[in-house]
Amino acid sequence: xxxxxxxxxxxxxxxxxxxxxxxxxxxxxxxxxxxxxxxxxxxxxxxxxxxxxxxxxxxxxxxxxxxxxxxxxxxxxxxxxxxxxxxxxxxxxxxxxxxxxxxxxxxxxxxxxxxxxxxxxxxxxxxxxxxxxxxxxxxxxxxxxxxxxxxxxxxxxxxxxxxxxxxxxxxxxxxxxxxxxxxxxxxxxxxxxxxxxxxxxxxxxxxxxxxxxxxxxxxxxxxxxxxxxxxxxxxxxxxxxxxxxxxxxxxxxxxxxxxxxxxxxxxxxxxxxxxxxxxxxxxxxx
Amino acid sequence: xxxxxxxxxxxxxxxxxxxxxxxxxxxxxxxxxxxxxxxxxxxxxxxxxxxxxxxxxxxxxxxxxxxxxxxxxxxxxxxxxxxxxxxxxxxxxxxxxxxxxxxxxxxxxxxxxxxxxxxxxxxxxxxxxxxxxxxxxxxxxxxxxxxxxxxxxxxxxxxxxxxxxxxxxxxxxxxxxxxxxxxxxxxxxxxxxxxxxxxxxxxxxxxxxxxxxxxxxxxxxxxxxxxxxxxxxxxxxxxxxxxxxxxxxxxxxxxxxxxxxxxxxxxxxxxxxxxxxxxxxxxxxxxxxxxxxxxxxxxxxxxxxxxxxxxxxxxxxxxxxxxxxxxxxxx
Numbered sequence: 329x330x331x332x333x334x335x336x337x338x339x340x341x342x343x344x345x346x347x348x349x350x351x352x353x354x355x356x357x358x359x360x361x362x363x364x365x366x367x368x369x370x371x372x373x374x375x376x377x378x379x380x381x382x383x384x385x386x387x388x389x390x391x392x393x394x395x396x397x398x399x400x401x402x403x404x405x406x407x408x409x410x411x412x413x414x415x416x417x418x419x420x421x422x423x424x425x426x427x428x429x430x431x432x433x434x435x436x437x438x439x440x441x442x443x444x445x446x447x448x449x450x451x452x453x454x455x456x457x458x459x460x461x462x463x464x465x466x467x468x469x470x471x472x473x474x475x476x477x478x479x480x481x482x483x484x485x486x487x488x489x490x491x492x493x494x495x496x497x498x499x500x501x502x503x504x505x506x507x508x509x510x511x512x513x514x515x516x517x518x519x520x521x522x523x524x525x526x527x528x529x530x531x532x533x534x535x536x537x538x539x540x541x542x543x544x545x546x547x548x549x550x551x552x553x554x555x556x557x558x559x560x561x562x563x564x565x566x567x568x569x570x571x572x573x574x575x576x577x578x579x580x581x582x583x584x585x586x587x588x589x590x591x592x593x594x595x596x597x598x599x600x601x602x603x604x605x606x607x608x609x610x611x612x613x614x
Numbered sequence: 615x616x617x618x619x620x621x622x623x624x625x626x627x628x629x630x631x632x633x634x635x636x637x638x639x640x641x642x643x644x645x646x647x648x649x650x651x652x653x654x655x656x657x658x659x660x661x662x663x664x665x666x667x668x669x670x671x672x673x674x675x676x677x678x679x680x681x682x683x684x685x686x687x688x689x690x691x692x693x694x695x696x697x698x699x700x701x702x703x704x705x706x707x708x709x710x711x712x713x714x715x716x717x718x719x720x721x722x723x724x725x726x727x728x729x730x731x732x733x734x735x736x737x738x739x740x741x742x743x744x745x746x747x748x749x750x751x752x753x754x755x756x757x758x759x760x761x762x763x764x765x766x767x768x769x770x771x772x773x774x775x776x777x778x779x780x781x782x783x784x785x786x787x788x789x790x791x792x793x794x795x796x797x798x799x800x801x802x803x804x805x806x807x808x809x810x811x812x813x814x815x816x817x818x819x820x821x822x823x824x825x826x827x828x829x830x831x832x833x834x835x836x837x838x839x840x841x842x843x844x845x846x847x848x849x850x851x852x853x854x855x856x857x858x859x860x861x862x863x864x865x866x867x868x869x870x871x872x873x874x875x876x877x878x879x880x881x882x883x884x885x886x887x888x889x890x891x892x893x894x895x896x897x898x899x900x901x902x903x904x905x906x907x908x909x910x911x912x913x914x915x916x917x918x919x920x921x922x923x924x925x926x927x928x929x930x931x932x933x934x935x936x937x938x939x940x941x942x943x944x945x
Contacts, residue, residue: 502713502714503708503709503710503714504713504714504715504716506674506706507706507714507777508727509674510672510704510705510706511702511705511727511731511777511781512697512699512701512702512731513727514698521716522716525716525718526718
C-alpha cells in the first residue's frame with residue numbers, strides 16, 4: 329500500500345501512473361490520439377472528403393502514408409478526422425451514462441426503499457446483450473450521432489450505476505455521513521457533498537472502461553450500418569466501407585482498425601492502472 | 615441546575631427486524647433520566663445495546679417504542695421537519711475518529727457545515743467562530759485549512775468534538791469517544807470533555823465498555839446487559855458497593871490500580887446470549903453465579919433503592935449478602 333495520499337490524491341495518482349510502464353505507454357498513445365483528433369484541421373495532410381478518382385485504391389506511399397480509398401480520399405486524413413468523431417462519441421457516452429448511472433446508483437444506494445426496484449431495473453438492463461440493446465434503441469430512435477450517444481449512454485448506465493450503488497452503500501454507513509445527519513444537513517447536500525465527492529475514484533475508473541467500450545461499440549454499430557451516417561468518417565464507418573475492398577486495398581480498414589485497437593487497449597490499460605491506484609485508497613477510507 | 619431532569623427516557627425499545635421474521639431485541643424498556651450538567655455513563659459489553667440507545671436518542675435509528683422527553687418535548691414524536699430544527703440541540707461524538715471526518719473536506723469546511731445549520735452568516739464571523747471552536751478543543755486556529763489525514767487520532771477526536779460543539783447543543787451523546795485512542799491520549803480527551811462540561815455546562819451520555827473510563831468521567835453510571843438496564847447509581851456509590859451480580863463481574867474484570875487488593879477473579883462464564891432469542895425472565899441468568907429458578911420466569915422489576923440507585927435483580931436485598939459471590943477481599 330502506498331503512502332497516505334493527499335485528500336484529492338492527484339499527486340500520488342500521477343506519480344503511481346508514471347511508475348507503471350504500461351500505463352505510461354497507454355498515456356502516450358491516448359495523448360497522441362487526442363492531439364491528432366483535436367488538431368485534425370492542421371495535422372491531417374489532406375482534406376478528408378476531397379475526391380480524387382484518378383488516385384483511387386492506391387497503396388500506402390510517401391504521398392499517401394496510409395494509402396487512398398475507393399474514391400481516392402487520403403486514408404490517413406480520414407483516420408485522423410474519424411478519431412475526432414469516435415472520441416467525441418465515446419466521451420459523450422461516458423457523460424450520458426455517468427449522468428444516468430450516478431443518479432440511479434446514488435438513489436439505489438442511499439434510499440433503502442428505492443434499492444429494490446432500482447436494482448431490479450439495473451439488473452434487467454444488464455440482462456440484455458449490450459450491442460443488441462444499442463441496435464434496438466438506435467433502430468427505435470433513428471440513426472444519428474446524437475442517438476448513438478443516447479443509446480450507448482443508456483446501455484452503459486447500469487455499469488456506472490452498479491459501481492456507484494455499491495460504493496454509496498459503504499459510504500452511507502460511515503460516521504461522517506451520520507454526523508451530517510445528526511447536524512440536520514439536508515439530504516441533497518449529504519448526497520452531493522459527502523457521498524458524490526467520495527465516489528470520484530470509482531467513477532473515474534469506471535468511466536475509463538465505459539469510454540473504451542463506447543468507442544468499440546460505436547465502431548460496431550457503424551460497421552453494422554445502424555450507427556452514424558456512412559458519409560461521416562468514423563473508425564467504424566471506414567472499416568464498413570473498406571470491407572468491400574478488403575482483398576485489393578486492405579489498408580482502408582487496417583488503419584482505422586489499428587486506431588481502434590490502440591485507443592481501446594490504452595484506455596483499458598489506463599483503467600486497470602487507475603483501479604489499482606485508487607481502490608486501495610478507497611478501501612482504506614471506508 | 616433546575617430540578618427537572620434535562621431529558622427523561624421512558625420505555626425506550628428498539629427491535630431490528632431481520633429477514634425470515636427474526637427480531638433482534640437490541641434495547642428493551644430502558645428508563646433513564648439525565649440532569650442538566652451531568653455526565654451519565656452507559657456501560658456494558660459489546661452487544662448490550664448501549665450504542666443503539668445513543669443512536670436512537672438522536673433518531674439516527676428510529677426507536678420501536680418509548681418516549682424521550684427533552685426539555686418538555688417528546689423528541690421521538692417530532693415530525694421529520696421539526697426534528698431537523700431540533701437536531702442541533704442533540705449532538706454525537708463518534709467512536710472512530712477516522713471515519714467520522716469526511717476525508718475530502720478541510721477542517722474549516724467540516725465545522726462550517728455545522729455552523730450552516732445555525733444560520734450564522736458567512737465571512738469573518740464564521741472564520742472567527744471556527745478559530746474559537748478549534749482553540750476551545752485545544753487545537754490551533756491555523757489547523758482549519760488542513761485535511762483530516764494530517765491529524766492524529768486524538769486530534770481528530772478533538773475536531774469531532776469541535777463539530778459537535780459548533781451548534782451549541784444542550785445534550786451530547788459520546789459514543790465510546792476514547793476507545794479508539796491510545797491510553798495516553800485517552801486521558802487528554804477525557805480531561806477535555808470534563809473541562810468543557812464545566813465551562814459550557816454540558817449534559818452528556820457517555821457510552822463505553824470500559825468501566826474505569828466511565829468511572830473517571832461520569833457522575834452516574836448505568837449498567838446495561840442485553841438491551842436492559844441492570845443497575846444504576848452515582849459513580850462512587852456504584853463503584854464502592856455494586857449490587858447487581860453483573861456489575862460485580864464487570865468491576866472484577868476491570869484492571870485495579872490498587873496493589874493491596876487481592877483479586878479473586880471470577881470471570882463470567884460463556885458469551886453474551888443472542889439478542890435474537892434473549893433468555894426468559896432475567897436476561898443475565900444464563901451467566902449469573904447466583905441465579906435461582908425464579909429468575910427464569912420473572913423479569914426482575916427495577917427497584918429504587920434511594921440515593922439515586924436502582925437495581926433490577928431478584929436476589930438483591932434478600933437479606934444476607936451472597937457469600938458465594940464475594941469478588942474481592944482486602945488483604
